Amino acid sequence: MQSMSAVTARVRVEPIVDPDSAAASQVRALRVSPEQYRYIGDPAFNLSDTLRDPKSEALAVLADGIVVGFYRLDFAPNAVVGRSLGAPSVGLRAFLIDHRHQGRGYGTGAMTACCDDLRRRHADRALLVLTVNCINAPAIAAYRKAGFIDTGELFRGGSAGPQHMMLHSLHPHPTP
Numbered sequence: 001m002q003s004m005s006a007v008t009a010r011v012r013v014e015p016i017v018d019p020d021s022a023a024a025s026q027v028r029a030l031r032v033s034p035e036q037y038r039y040i041g042d043p044a045f046n047l048s049d050t051l052r053d054p055k056s057e058a059l060a061v062l063a064d065g066i067v068v069g070f071y072r073l074d075f076a077p078n079a080v081v082g083r084s085l086g087a088p089s090v091g092l093r094a095f096l097i098d099h100r101h102q103g104r105g106y107g108t109g110a111m112t113a114c115c116d117d118l119r120r121r122h123a124d125r126a127l128l129v130l131t132v133n134c135i136n137a138p139a140i141a142a143y144r145k146a147g148f149i150d151t152g153e154l155f156r157g158g159s160a161g162p163q164h165m166m167l168h169s170l171h172p173h174p175t176p
Helices: 022-028 034-040 043-052 106-121 137-145
Strands: 011-016 056-063 066-074 089-097 127-133 149-155 163-169
Touching: 011 022, 011 106, 022 043, 022 056, 022 066, 034 089, 043 056, 043 066, 043 089, 056 106, 066 106, 089 106, 106 127, 106 137, 127 137, 137 163
Parallel strands: 089 127
Antiparallel strands: 011 056, 056 066, 066 089, 127 163, 149 163
8 A cells, every 4th residue: 555645645524424334444443552542442432422323423534535533523512521612512522543644644634624524514613622631742732733722621521531621713713
């Protein structure tokens, strides 16, 4: 297989609605490193759990047509942090890039594609919200690079310990 470069790879996201689709099978084959597993869990479980939830969407991350990652969008009221954020929001959960594809810029590309997809398919949503474990420094840095803002608020509902709450505006900023 030809190696992909983040410089040349086209990163896009694609909803998964059919549990028997090729994309779903490829998501089930994704793996995270042992140190990331405690934050993300099993990709196959996350996919199945998402597909069972009518208030969630499963999305594959593709680089030049190859599935390299996965995430879940949670549209339940007060998703992720358990309270309203003052604007219509959507939660980002279970985001992962397969450990064999990390370090190539696919995570940042996936977040750009995710926000573009949300603006196109769910224009009513103003904020993308996530929580990230306080000791998961690589993930915090990656989300900041992708344009997320750390609110400074800690969410203590995580199974792996306290988490930073981070937000990404889905509406363009007005130009002065």
